[in-house]
Amino acid sequence: MAGSALRRLMAEYKQLTLDPPEGIVAGPISEDNFFEWEALIAGPEGTCFEGGVFPARLVFPPDYPLSPPKMKFICDMFHPNIFADGRVCISILHAPGDDPMGYELSAERWSPVQSVEKILLSVVSMLAEPNDESGANVDAAIMWRERREEFNQIARRLVRKTLGLPT
Amino acid sequence: MQLLISSVCMALTSAVIGNAYYQKKQFYPAVVYITKSNASMAVIYIQFFVIVFMFGKLLRKIFLGTLRAAEFEHLLERFWYALTETCLAFTVFRDDFNPRFVALFTVLLFLKSFHWLAEERVDFMERSPVLGWLFHIRVASLLSMLGILDYVLLMHAYNSTLLRGPTVQLVFGFEYAILLTVIASTAIKYVLHAAEMRTDTPWENKAVFLLYTELVIGLIKVVLYLLFVVIMAKIYALPMFVFRPMFFTIRNFRKALNDVIMSRRAIRNMNTLYPDATPEELRQSDNICIICREDMVNHSKKLPCGHIFHTTCLRSWFQRQQTCPTCRLNILRAPAVNSTALPRAPGAADEPAAAVGAAPAAGQPGPANATGANASPAIAAPDVGLGRANGTPTGANAPPPSFAELFGDANGFPNLGGIPPPPLMPMLAPFMVPPPFAYFTPVPVPPPPMPLDLTKFTDEELRAMEGNQRKHIEERLQLLRNITLMLDSAGILMNQYQGLVARLPPTTVSTSATETTTSATSLADVASTTTLASTTSPVSSAVYDKPSTSTAAAAAAAAFAAKTQEAHQIKSVAPTIAATVTSTSVTDKITIEDLGADEDDVPTVAATDTIAATADAENEDSSELSELRKRRLKFLEERNKSPDSAERAASE
Ligand SMILES: [Zn+2]
Ligand SMILES: [Zn+2]
Numbered sequence: 001m002a003g004s005a006l007r008r009l010m011a012e013y014k015q016l017t018l019d020p021p022e023g024i025v026a027g028p029i030s031e032d033n034f035f036e037w038e039a040l041i042a043g044p045e046g047t048c049f050e051g052g053v054f055p056a057r058l059v060f061p062p063d064y065p066l067s068p069p070k071m072k073f074i075c076d077m078f079h080p081n082i083f084a085d086g087r088v089c090i091s092i093l094h095a096p097g098d099d100p101m102g103y104e105l106s107a108e109r110w111s112p113v114q115s116v117e118k119i120l121l122s123v124v125s126m127l128a129e130p131n132d133e134s135g136a137n138v139d140a141a142i143m144w145r146e147r148r149e150e151f152n153q154i155a156r157r158l159v160r161k162t163l164g165l166p167t
Numbered sequence: 168m169q170l171l172i173s174s175v176c177m178a179l180t181s182a183v184i185g186n187a188y189y190q191k192k193q194f195y196p197a198v199v200y201i202t203k204s205n206a207s208m209a210v211i212y213i214q215f216f217v218i219v220f221m222f223g224k225l226l227r228k229i230f231l232g233t234l235r236a237a238e239f240e241h242l243l244e245r246f247w248y249a250l251t252e253t254c255l256a257f258t259v260f261r262d263d264f265n266p267r268f269v270a271l272f273t274v275l276l277f278l279k280s281f282h283w284l285a286e287e288r289v290d291f292m293e294r295s296p297v298l299g300w301l302f303h304i305r306v307a308s309l310l311s312m313l314g315i316l317d318y319v320l321l322m323h324a325y326n327s328t329l330l331r332g333p334t335v336q337l338v339f340g341f342e343y344a345i346l347l348t349v350i351a352s353t354a355i356k357y358v359l360h361a362a363e364m365r366t367d368t369p370w371e372n373k374a375v376f377l378l379y380t381e382l383v384i385g386l387i388k389v390v391l392y393l394l395f396v397v398i399m400a401k402i403y404a405l406p407m408f409v410f411r412p413m414f415f416t417i418r419n420f421r422k423a424l425n426d427v428i429m430s431r432r433a434i435r436n437m438n439t440l441y442p443d444a445t446p447e448e449l450r451q452s453d454n455i456c457i458i459c460r461e462d463m464v465n466h467s468k469k470l471p472c473g474h475i476f477h478t479t480c481l482r483s484w485f486q487r488q489q490t491c492p493t494c495r496l497n498i499l500r501a502p503a504v505n506s507t508a509l510p511r512a513p514g515a516a517d518e519p520a521a522a523v524g525a526a527p528a529a530g531q532p533g534p535a536n537a538t539g540a541n542a543s544p545a546i547a548a549p550d551v552g553l554g555r556a557n558g559t560p561t562g563a564n565a566p567p568p569s570f571a572e573l574f575g576d577a578n579g580f581p582n583l584g585g586i587p588p589p590p591l592m593p594m595l596a597p598f599m600v601p602p603p604f605a606y607f608t609p610v611p612v613p614p615p616p617m618p619l620d621l622t623k624f625t626d627e628e629l630r631a632m633e634g635n636q637r638k639h640i641e642e643r644l645q646l647l648r649n650i651t652l653m654l655d656s657a658g659i660l661m662n663q664y665q666g667l668v669a670r671l672p673p674t675t676v677s678t679s680a681t682e683t684t685t686s687a688t689s690l691a692d693v694a695s696t697t698t699l700a701s702t703t704s705p706v707s708s709a710v711y712d713k714p715s716t717s718t719a720a721a722a723a724a725a726a727f728a729a730k731t732q733e734a735h736q737i738k739s740v741a742p743t744i745a746a747t748v749t750s751t752s753v754t755d756k757i758t759i760e761d762l763g764a765d766e767d768d769v770p771t772v773a774a775t776d777t778i779a780a781t782a783d784a785e786n787e788d789s790s791e792l793s794e795l796r797k798r799r800l801k802f803l804e805e806r807n808k809s810p811d812s813a814e815r816a817a818s819e
Pocket of ligand 1: 456457458459460461476477480
């Protein structure tokens with residue numbers, strides 16, 4: 001019998017394939033390693049990321065779902081909650097106990113109740129509404145707060161870039 | 168790329184060797200020539216590393232096949248750390264620096280890389296859906312080969328240290344010892360994973376085994392590191408190069424230890440306190456364990472918050488965190504009260520119902536029933552009153568009572584633990600009832616009646632009572648807490664009385680009984696809540712005098728009221744709360760039986776005697792008490808079945 005992490009990931013994959021949430025596609029990169037997934041996230045409508053399709057990679061720990069996966073955008077991103085190297089910094093991806101920023105409520109943190117789908121939906125809402133208290137990308141946070149128009153411009157340029165259009 | 172480098176290397180080496188041979192024409196002079204020339208030596212060294220590298224690649228191909236991207240990344244990362252640490256180690260042993268030394272370190276690094284790869288591979292087992300025979304053969308042979316090599320090299324280092332005293336071999340011996348522990352834990356993990364793969368059901372104890380393996384290996388490693396650091400510091404200098412791995416090892420060990428402790432606690436809680444989910448509960452929920460997303464057909468547990476999970480899933484989660492995965496209830500902080508109250512609360516609630524149920528309906532033979540009535544609200548407040556009331560007249564000739572005795576042994580009560588913590592509403596309710604007794608209010612709170620006459624006590628006895636050691640204070644605090652709990656439950660019970668009495672069918676006698684009961688109840692509520700208010704706050708401040716006084720005051724108030732009403736028909740100083748006593752004062756003729764017992768024409772004096780006689784006995788005789796309670800519950804059941812007959816009986 002395969003490990004429980006693997007079985008749960010398979011179950012989640014099945015669920016995501018049968019009933020995919022809008023604007024999200026996700027699945028293992030290769031069928032013989034269920035612990036590395038690729039996800040495509042459509043920029044939420046009505047935001048500066050609208051129209052973009054952002055690829056990201058999810059790496060699951062062996063003890064998933066007891067520990068959260070890691071998520072990293074593999075395209076250029078400019079967002080207050082995304083590190084420059086693409087790592088996503090939202091509370092759902094942090095296990096209670098390790099709080100890199102020291103302000104997150106433990107109620108929003110990772111627990112086995114969460115799932116890939118919930119993570120991706122949180123990321124979509126994070127794209128729509130950045131949390132400018134999180135210091136993942138300070139430049140982006142400041143720009144988002146103070147020079148919104150400039151921020152929107154950069155975001156739109158990124159959208160065009162992910163679509164392969166000239167910027 | 169690699170091919171290019173190696174071929175260039177090959178060409179360089181052959182050029183160097185060819186040049187030497189061409190110049191010297193003979194083997195030995197050629198060797199001497201090469202070793203004398205720095206440039207040639209550099210080429211030879213590089214060739215050496217390239218050969219090692221190629222050999223490593225070959226071994227990797229044999230034992231591991233192609234590396235996954237993540238494996239390669241991790242290997243590279245760890246390799247650089249190890250390399251820098253090796254360079255640090257060179258600084259300590261700069262005197263021993265020679266080609267042999269470099270070669271030994273290269274071998275060490277080489278072996279280390281394979282240990283890491285083996286570790287990664289075994290960890291990967293958990294993630295891989297299918298693994299063929301090749302995988303098992305490869306991993307098993309790799310592990311055994313590495314184990315044997317580690318052992319041989321460790322023994323070699325050990326022997327050479329014994330032979331020649333501490334040299335750089337000390338470092339190697341230590342490194343190979345650490346590597347042996349790594350191999351040991353990897354092998355254990357491999358066996359565990361392989362065993363799990365062979366079974367068709369999830370293996371429940373695997374996580375526990377893994378945790379303990381980690382703990383034991385961690386301990387061994389920590390000991391090894393500490394030993395090494397001490398020895399090195401004595402002989403050479405502080406070995407800076409092991410600090411980073413040592414730090415991680417100690418951190419991992421601490422984490423493992425913490426995990427073991429916390430999970431043990433949580434799992435113990437889970438096993439002892441939380442009920443298994445019943446099939447009905449499973450049907451009501453969606454029957455899916457939210458942790459593993461699989462059906463719950465086998466063992467599952469219900470947490471105090473009502474969420475249900477697989478026992479195994481919960482166990483592995485509790486090794487991480489001791490909270491409910493769904494609602495994050497901290498099960499280490501919350502459990503005792505919640506969980507014990509859950510199964511028992513219904514029973515506790517039944518008792519007063521039984522008592523009240525008996526009131527309008529004539530039931531069982533008089534004396535026994537009367538005692539039962541007193542016993543069944545076996546909550547504490549009456550007990551406090553009892554202790555007080557009985558203590559007052561007899562206190563003088565009694566031996567100096569301990570604090571606990573004075574208040575009645577609260578802990579002796581069997582169902583104390585089962586009394587649920589007071590919900591908010593019942594606690595608030597009493598305040599909404601205006602005290603209906605004009606009589607009560609003017610009664611001044613009497614002074615604490617505890618030591619009636621201090622002169623009767625000897626100095627020593629007084630000192631014993633005033634004990635202010637930690638033990639005494641703790642005892643007092645415990646008592647006060649118990650009293651608070653008892654009063655809370657008294658309040659709840661009284662409210663239940665009230666509610667039930669209001670719903671009772673009016674019968675000839677019970678009309679008056681109901682009136683008095685209600686009014687008495689509200690009075691008692693007021694009394695108990697005021698007491699409570701004064702009790703709760705000082706408890707925390709560890710002042711014992713005030714709370715004890717005020718608690719005593721309530722009880723004493725009852726006794727006092729009772730005394731002043733001696734002209735009336737006081738039947739008893741029964742343990743049914745101050746309320747009963749006060750009710751006698753108002754209605755003159757209502758007796759204790761009205762509150763919770765039958766209206767049979769029991770000769771009141773007889774009843775009183777029985778009560779007085781049994782009152783003390785009750786404290787000790789909890790078996791009799793529970794027997795009575797059982798009888799009462801049965802009676803209630805019967806009554807519920809045939810309300811008509813009961814009513815008829817009541818009116819008779
Ligand atoms: Zn489960
Ligand atoms: Zn819960």
